[in-house]
Amino acid sequence: DPKIIQKPKYLVAVTGSEKILICEQYLGHNAMYWYRQSAKKPLEFMFSYSYQKLMDNQTASSRFQPQSSKKNHLDLQITALKPDDSATYFCASSQERQSYEQYFGPGTRLTVL
């Protein structure tokens, strides 16, 4: 059974629209993250949450907003989409300790036309 679920797997959007990427983890972890991967940046850290609170934000644009409705959920809302936002977005989770590895989901591949 998949431990980290990301929906949808593929997403096509038009420029200027808004989309929400879903992430749920069933590993019992308290920390969750979003990363972005594209040809320009192999693995780019975006956000980290711990106990549903924002801990770190390395995304310059406010168009990217994480949303944590439940302890094991961390969705990513992206507004005013641009073609440059096209990438694969990975959700990850871990125990809340520096020495623990992060577990990644399968990713959502977003294409903005």
Added chain:
Amino acid sequence: QQKVQQSPESLSVPEGGMASLNCTSSDRNFQYFWWYRQHSGEGPKALMSIFSDGDKKEGRFTAHLNKASLHVSLHIRDSQPSDSALYFCAASEQGGNNRIFFGDGTQLVVKP
């Protein structure tokens, strides 16, 4: 500035050969190091962790850490085509906010 730097960017080895991947960091606060592996179409997955100076061996994989020089390496002996993947070096500090810093990756191709 990238805190974790990897070399080479890409590497091709014959099946059965030895693959050596390198990583250096610029932050002396880093205490924990990992190697992650990502196969095409999948998310990255932790391959090995190394927290103490010296070697750590797991099967065909050996990681080496030298904290004084901020250098960590991964050696894969008897490389298999299934080892072909993108390998990331990652590091984190003690304390802090759980963030792991990833390098830009080394693309390994093992040719049959």
